[in-house]
Amino acid sequence: MRMTTTSAKLLKLALPLIETHGFTREALSLSVLSLPSPTPLAHPLPDASVTALFGPGDDARRTLVHAWLDDARCRMKEDSDSEAVLKVGDVLKARLRSNEPVLKYLPEAFALLATSSPLLPADPIPIIKHAAQVSNQACWIAHSDARESSWYTRRASISAIYLAAELHQLTSPRTASAFLDSLLENAEHAEKALDETTLFTSYVWKSWRGIVKSSGVLL
Template sequence: MASATRDALLKLALPLVKNHGFTRSALSLAAMYSPSGNHTAPLNDMAVDALFGEGDEARRTLINAWLDDARASLRSSYSQDDVATSTTQTPSLENVLKTRLNKNEGVLEHLPEAFALLATPPTLSSLVFPLTLDPRPAISHSMSIAVEACQLSGDTSVGAAWYTRRATIAAVYTAAELHQLYSPTTAHEFLDQLLQESRALGTALDEASIYGKYVIDALRGIIRSRGILL
């Protein structure tokens, strides 16, 4: 029962992110939008802790729910009946990745802090935050998009080529998404440029350690420019 309530409230909280960000407040206010009408006031802190995690863990829960929903929405946007009947061609990789970038547009102002929070190990304090960014959540995020994009665009690579192809696309998408955070109007053009140079980019970022360093350096640059403090 608690799991069903949690999932329902998370779904209700997603539209609130645009105005309230990836915050505990968004989770708290979600209860007031329940179709059951059982809640006429926001959840208190104790209820938010119990359902979604204590402190910033609740925010991480909301961020990951939003990312999962965006990926599911990407999949459904290319599987609806009207789409299937309106075209006879499989969508291009470029179009799939651009569609995913477009899904960020409503919450762009909140994403830098969200990505920074995901990259911060939960057990470490904000005082050591600038030195302790963890690239693994960002890599997992971009790899999941790469796998989805390859499947939707009909990629048929197998074996080692399967992994290389997806690692390259993940690197391209990460770079385009980070670029989108500070230059939204040029994100599609930047993505096109990276895809054209994807062979060279894939070579440069194929190693996990190099890719991770790239992600962290980019995140740090955004954090400095935005003055984000967690």
């Protein structure tokens, strides 16, 4: 849906509320209480207003998920910019760190992206697109002057690697960084990026489905 100035402003204010309220319509409703003076309101947005601004039912929640993903991706460089020379792994680790405050809500968030209707089968494309966007941003930050075709091939592999690391983070947050390093090192030696990506992405999607299904989101 097309964002108005008001909805875009409230979406931004809703992002810090995700840590305590999850990717919910409630977080969107409460965002209005954070409006700066002289426009703050004393009561949360009524449900009808949430629908008008962000979409009906779970569409509003998907709008919030997309806004959070966009924000996390935009912050990748500043969150990893502690060293003069950044590697792709450094940037991807920074992106994984941004998941930590909302980690318990991520399975449901990704399930929302993958299911547009309870009557339709889950669609992995939004999740794969998310990983590709993270990979693209990470490679651009670490190799902003690279233009050769090998960079694009490597970017495809990194998409699958990041998705696997994010999956690992859900089940073992403390070892996610080391797991990411091990995948990057193996990919560096394999030099079979495109072939590996197809197999890797298939495996990762099956694992994602297992996690979100066990949480009761996918039936």
